[in-house]
Amino acid sequence: MKTIMIHEMPDHVGETVRIGAWIANKRSSGKIAFLQLRDGSGFVQGVVVKEVVGEEIFAKAKSIHQETSLYVTAEVTEDERSSFGVELQVKDIEIIHEAVDYPITPKEHGTEFLMDHRHLWLRSRKQHAIMKIRDEIIRSTYEFFHINGFVKIDPPILTGSSPEGTSELFHTKYFDEDAYLSQSGQLYLEAAAMALGKVFSFGPTFRAEKSKTRRHLIEFWMIEPEMAFVQHAESLEVQEQYVAHIVQSVLQNCPLELERLGRDLSKLEKIQAPFPRITYDDAIKFLHEKGFDDIVWGDDFGAPHETAIAENYDMPVFITHYPTGIKPFYMQPHPDRDDVVLCADLIAPEGYGEIIGGSERIYDYEMMKQRIQEHNLDESAYEWYLDICKFGAVPHSGFGLGLERTVAWISGVEHVRETIPFPRLLNRLYP
Known part of the structure; x- marks a missing residue:
């Protein structure tokens, strides 16, 4: 299986690939979880469907914390809403390091706080x-x-x-x-x-x-x-x-x-x-x-x-x-x-x-x-x-x-x- 970076994904539509990434953000809705992934070259959305990946991987996707590092195995599919024109249909998640209590959350922070971090x-x-x-x-x-x-x-x-x-x-x-x-x-x-x-x-x-x-x-x-x-x-x-x-x-x-x-x-x-x-x-x-x-x-x-x-x-x-x-x-x-x-x-x-x-x-x-x-x-x-x-x-x-x-x-x-x-x-x- 080929390990690629996010910016290379448009060249691999229809293929199953592996990427190393961090969780920038996530949300879930019922039996689907949406992971915002970044790897330095860009940002892409990973879609985790419970009935596709099974109970264990889906539970992992729902509980994962912001800035946790991981390997993701997924199929690259076209998505016109994405900046790269693609998204990932996730098949497997391998956590490298679980990040807990990441200090910069998706909310407003003061300039001094951000400069300190x-x-x-x-x-x-x-x-x-x-x-x-x-x-x-x-x-x-x-x-x-x-x-x-x-x-x-x-x-x-x-x-x-x-x-x-x-x-x-x-x-x-x-x-x-x-x-x-x-x-x-x-x-x-x-x-x-x-x-x-x-x-x-x-x-x-x-x-x-x-x-x-x-x-x-x-x-x-x-x-x-x-x-x-x-x-x-x-x-x-x-x-x-x-x-x-x-x-x-x-x-x-x-x-x-x-x-x-x-x-x-x-x-x-x-x-x-x-x-x-x-x-x-x-x-x-x-x-x-x-x-x-x-x-x-x-x-x-x-x-x-x-x-x-x-x-x-x-x-x-x-x-x-x-x-x-x-x-x-x-x-x-x-x-x-x-x-x-x-x-x-x-x-x-x-x-x-x-x-x-x-x-x-x-x-x-x-x-x-x-x-x-x-x-x-x-x-x-x-x-x-x-x-x-x-x-x-x-x-x-x-x-x-x-x-x-x-x-x-x-x-x-x-x-x-x-x-x-x-x-x-x-x-x-x-x-």
Whole structure:
């Protein structure tokens, strides 16, 4: 007898198969019991008929507890009501481990309770769908960059310097030296781009930012490409093509998960390059017209400002050319203005905020050295980085996409804490 997984069942209609599964839920009615089974690949209903399986197996089916693990032998039959188009006519049940008093029951639970039981909450239908969408975004990310000639590079997590200063970094001792958990692999990727042309990384980053908003995590994952001989405008094209690619991949490969989350597909179907662009200058004017009198030129945008701008579009929107004073030291100045830099933030629609930050990078040695000094950074710690400008410098650009915010937007989840398997928040290091 063939042992299969739930997602394979449409290929085995009419066959008797065996699956390993857990009981997600159950109900019974007279002489029929309905078992909601899950195995990680999907959910399916198992129908247990007393006169078919006999008294012993039927009694087992009626008394079985939520999250009990078991092997089920059953015939796969067609069922149009099922998400996979099939259900199981159960013939035998073999219990592996009986779960008793499973803490997450089919009722409302508070957020803190669910976060305390995150290791079990992951088993729910909603969390299963979010994790599958996250996986598809990661898969399609590798697909996009490899198709377009990028090489995967793994920058270090322990660093002796920071691309954006050390005020929000986690400090540790590296034997007799100071070290920090990485907030970005960018500087190392710039070095790699000078060797390999187009590179990208995918890995964890850490921000010691004491924020409790629905958009923030202490530990999160970033996709960071860097591209030699690519200037600001070309980088924007790569960004919009990449975002459109991952959205369309999720639509194509995760229809059941999006349906389970109740996502409005029409909002995702229109996500196609090119994306609209608005300068920082025009964004300030727009916000003043909308009644945001509190913000002045030179201020960074907060969540309400980004949301107001995004609501004017039904697509992700680039805000370009931010003031020099509110951006990191490495960004290339505008060729005609010394008060703004060649950069852009990509703001997701529907109030999800910034999902990408990127810029053209400075490649003039003297200018880079000056900027490091102006930002009061330890020049000796950046000596290796200055070598990028000293030896064969070229125009180059890059960006970073925050995975969790992107998962939240595409899946329609309100808070990023549900978009990572085990979130690290300001007051949460458990489980």
